[in-house]
Amino acid sequence: MFNFILFGPPGSGKGTQSIKVAEKYNLAHISTGDIFRRNIKEKTELGIKVKSIIEKGELVPDELLIDILDDAMSKVSGKDGFVFDGFPRTCQQARDMDVLLSLKKESVSIVLALDVNDEEIIGRLLKRAELQGRKDDTKEVIENRLDIYNKQTQPLIKFYKEQNKFTSVNGIGGVEDICNSICTVIDSQ
Numbered sequence: 001m002f003n004f005i006l007f008g009p010p011g012s013g014k015g016t017q018s019i020k021v022a023e024k025y026n027l028a029h030i031s032t033g034d035i036f037r038r039n040i041k042e043k044t045e046l047g048i049k050v051k052s053i054i055e056k057g058e059l060v061p062d063e064l065l066i067d068i069l070d071d072a073m074s075k076v077s078g079k080d081g082f083v084f085d086g087f088p089r090t091c092q093q094a095r096d097m098d099v100l101l102s103l104k105k106e107s108v109s110i111v112l113a114l115d116v117n118d119e120e121i122i123g124r125l126l127k128r129a130e131l132q133g134r135k136d137d138t139k140e141v142i143e144n145r146l147d148i149y150n151k152q153t154q155p156l157i158k159f160y161k162e163q164n165k166f167t168s169v170n171g172i173g174g175v176e177d178i179c180n181s182i183c184t185v186i187d188s189q
């Protein structure tokens with residue numbers, strides 16, 4: 001199985017590229033952000049629990065994530081692996097993921113980051129706010145999300161570099177060009 005983590009700050013294009021990569025390589029796309037938004041919309045117990053956390057741009061507690069991941073992975077069949085989009089976001093999540101995958105006799109194949117600077121990110125997210133009206137895309141919340149990314153998620157780069165699993169591509173440019181760069185990295189594996 002090919003277990004691919006698409007990594008990068010909020011607004012780096014992980015969602016868009018994950019869908020394309022998943023389709024091209026017959027992988028299941030697992031976006032924890034999408035799972036949370038679906039639960040909020042459907043007012044499930046989980047949705048009610050995480051709504052205010054997400055609206056503030058904070059991270060959902062690690063202990064909730066692993067069961068969500070396990071559940072999402074268990075529902076998949078007939079795929080050649082997974083694209084993880086928005087997970088893991090903390091070192092604890094990365095360690096929990098390794099345990100879960102090893103129970104399934106699997107492991108993380110590669111971690112690929114979309115490289116996009118903060119200025120571009122803020123511009124994109126503000127634009128998305130206008131187009132999609134996501135509650136966590138206001139200026140204040142965006143800054144909080146970037147801050148949390150820098151403090152809690154960036155350290156994962158070191159975690160995966162130490163395992164020789166980390167690589168990155170330029171995340172600024174046309175959607176197709178970025179997709180081609182990602183595919184070149186995947187094909188070279």
Ligand code: ADP
Nearest residue numbers: 010011032033034054057058059060086087089
């Ligand atoms: P983005 O990449 O634009 O920040 P996502 O759709 O991936 O957006 O996530 C939206 C929000 O959902 C995050 O800001 C966070 O509150 C919550 N979330 C998603 N994935 C995780 C995760 N792995 N751990 C904790 N919180 C998460």
